[in-house]
Amino acid sequence: MWKKNLFYIGIIVSASGLIGPPLALAAGLAFGLSTVHTFHGESRCLSKFLLQAAVVCLGFGMNLKEVVHAGASGFMYTAISITFALCLGVALGKLLQVGKTQSLLISFGTAICGGSAIAAMGPVLNANEEEMAVSLGTVFVLNSVALLLFPLIGHLMNFSQTQFGLWSALAIHDTSSVVGAGAKYGPTALAVGTTVKLARALWIVPLAIATAMLKKSKAKVAWPWFILYFCFAAVAASYLPRYMPQMVPLFSALNRLGRAALTVVLFLIGTGITRETLKEVGVRPMVQGITLWIVVASLSLWAIHVGWISL
Numbered sequence: 663m664w665k666k667n668l669f670y671i672g673i674i675v676s677a678s679g680l681i682g683p684p685l686a687l688a689a690g691l692a693f694g695l696s697t698v699h700t701f702h703g704e705s706r707c708l709s710k711f712l713l714q715a716a717v718v719c720l721g722f723g724m725n726l727k728e729v730v731h732a733g734a735s736g737f738m739y740t741a742i743s744i745t746f747a748l749c750l751g752v753a754l755g756k757l758l759q760v761g762k763t764q765s766l767l768i769s770f771g772t773a774i775c776g777g778s779a780i781a782a783m784g785p786v787l788n789a790n791e792e793e794m795a796v797s798l799g800t801v802f803v804l805n806s807v808a809l810l811l812f813p814l815i816g817h818l819m820n821f822s823q824t825q826f827g828l829w830s831a832l833a834i835h836d837t838s839s840v841v842g843a844g845a846k847y848g849p850t851a852l853a854v855g856t857t858v859k860l861a862r863a864l865w866i867v868p869l870a871i872a873t874a875m876l877k878k879s880k881a882k883v884a885w886p887w888f889i890l891y892f893c894f895a896a897v898a899a900s901y902l903p904r905y906m907p908q909m910v911p912l913f914s915a916l917n918r919l920g921r922a923a924l925t926v927v928l929f930l931i932g933t934g935i936t937r938e939t940l941k942e943v944g945v946r947p948m949v950q951g952i953t954l955w956i957v958v959a960s961l962s963l964w965a966i967h968v969g970w971i972s973l
Contacts, residue, residue: 665697669705669933676929677922683842684810686925690932691806709930712923713838714888717856719920720841721895722913724853739971740862743832743962744869747773751954758946763789767797768947772954775863776801776835782866786874796944800951801835802935808959809839809928813846819967823847827854829966831862833959838927845921860889 672693676686748769755765766787771780777798784794812834816826826847834840837859844855899913965971 668693668697672929672933673926676925679922679925681925683845683925683928684813687806687809687839687842687928687932690929691935692932694933694935695937705930706934709838709927709934712930713927716920716923716927717837717841717860718888718891718895719916719923720852720856721892722899722920723849723917724857724896724899726896726900737861739828739832740858740865743958744773744862744865746961747954747958750957751950754950754953758950760946760950761793763787763793764796764947765950767793768800768951769954770869771797771801771835772951772958774865774869775837775859776805776839778837778863779866782870783873786870786877788877796947799935800947802931803948804951804955805835805839806932806935808834808955809842812843815963816847816851819963821966823850824854825966825972827851827856828858828971829959829962830855831858832962832971833955834859835955836931837863838924838931841924842928845924856892860892863889 672686672689675681676689681689751769751772752765754760755762755769760768767780767783767789770783771777773779780794780797780801783789784797789797808830812830813826816829821829827844827850830840830843830847830851831854834843837856840855840859841852844852895916898909903910903913962971
């Protein structure tokens with residue numbers, strides 16, 4: 663009972679605004695690594711729903727022109743980044759003798775959008791539960807490290823908010839940690855990071871369909887509808903206040919609600935990383951994931967620093 667109470671207290675404190683996203687993640691990690699809770703499946707489902715709802719609510723604080731500009735510019739960069747990450751990930755998997763399915767799942771998770779990409783590609787690749795668990799564990803661990811580490815690196819590099827938002831979108835696995843790192847860095851970093859990351863997430867659908875055709879799989883590919891709802895929210899926030907000024911307080915409240923929900927999501931993600939999860943991952947998949955992530959993050963960091971990639 664005390665574990666469940668502690669879990670609920672963590673959710674309440676995260677939602678209250680008393681702690682920020684990085685601290686919420688750290689609290690979740692402390693809970694997950696120090697105790698065993700039997701409702702991690704429910705918390706994972708809740709975190710997925712809350713993440714999508716939080717992204718939509720954050721759209722009410724976005725400017726449509728910024729969203730369109732960042733999305734259009736970022737689409738080309740994400741295409742190059744995804745192609746490179748997939749090719750390098752497959753090569754590393756073969757070199758380290760990681761199972762083919764695990765290697766592909768880790769590569770897709772790093773290249774596109776972490777757990778969402780793995781969840782979408784798992785049925786297409788006929789992955790079993792163990793392969794899914796190992797791949798998700800690898801990505802979630804690195805994803806948590808990125809949220810805590812990236813803002814520090816961004817400040818050391820003297821990155822502007824636009825530069826940091828672009829880098830986090832290209833180099834951090836999950837949307838939740840991109841949004842969390844962007845929120846920590848500043849409002850412009852949040853807007854750029856979220857938009858470019860969602861443009862990157864759109865690649866799930868064509869790549870899943872192409873993989874299904876190659877594998878002759880009949881698995882159903884889920885379309886990430888929350889991205890469309892995010893765009894609708896940005897349209898509403900950009901144009902409705904001109905004709906209905908009374909909507910401004912509502913949009914501001916929804917935006918704050920999205921930030922609070924995101925903090926809860928990061929706490930839930932942290933609780934899902936347990937000692938058992940780390941044991942399941944194993945050495946080779948983790949080495950593949952770490953190496954691939956470091957190369958992608960370092961190259962994108964360097965390209966942004968020298969001005970090769972910009973918005």
